[in-house]
Amino acid sequence: AQSVTQPDIHITVSEGASLELRCNYSYGATPYLFWYVQSPGQGLQLLLKYFSGDTLVQGIKGFEAEFKRSQSSFNLRKPSVHWSDAAEYFCAVGGTSGTYKYIFGTGTRLKVLA
């Protein structure tokens, strides 16, 4: 079955520290992969996406993610976290194999300490 796992429900980092949010997926074909961010009380905003090609993709707000096929992972990274990065982050797969469906992980809530 297709699924997306974000193993960390909550993560706390200090401002200026590096960040890595984990995402593992199970999908029959090569997936299209996405990371979204949701600030409190808001909708989801796309951070970055992977469709094909270079496995390291750059996104907005200084985020990047690396697609590792062998590990079925698409982890999100940022070298130096800012207080404004505090939010909930969602990994998603979808848009392939003739389906309209996107599958979302359960999210990781990031807290940033000043």
Add this chain to the structure above:
Amino acid sequence: DVKVTQSSRYLVKRTGEKVFLECVQDMDHENMFWYRQDPGLGLRLIYFSYDVKMKEKGDIPEGYSVSREKKERFSLILESASTNQTSMYLCASSRTFGPYEQYFGPGTRLTVT
């Protein structure tokens, strides 16, 4: 910029009421989606539509219906609201299936008392 708007940010309804949530997108997207978001459960797809008057059930369609009479507008209907439908509802749109991301509205937080 793509804009997806939802008719209400906050809504309070009574059990048994019929509830309409409306979503409008301005980018001529073919696909529109309604999700429900609950803590610890992520986003769960209620319904989606890939064209005017076309719809398909998502993972949790029970208790909901949808309407898409115009390409830009997708409505979610709770025929008889119940307390277990208290949730955040998110609308999204995208171009036709393929490597296209979804664009989300700000959400409607619905409370059913």
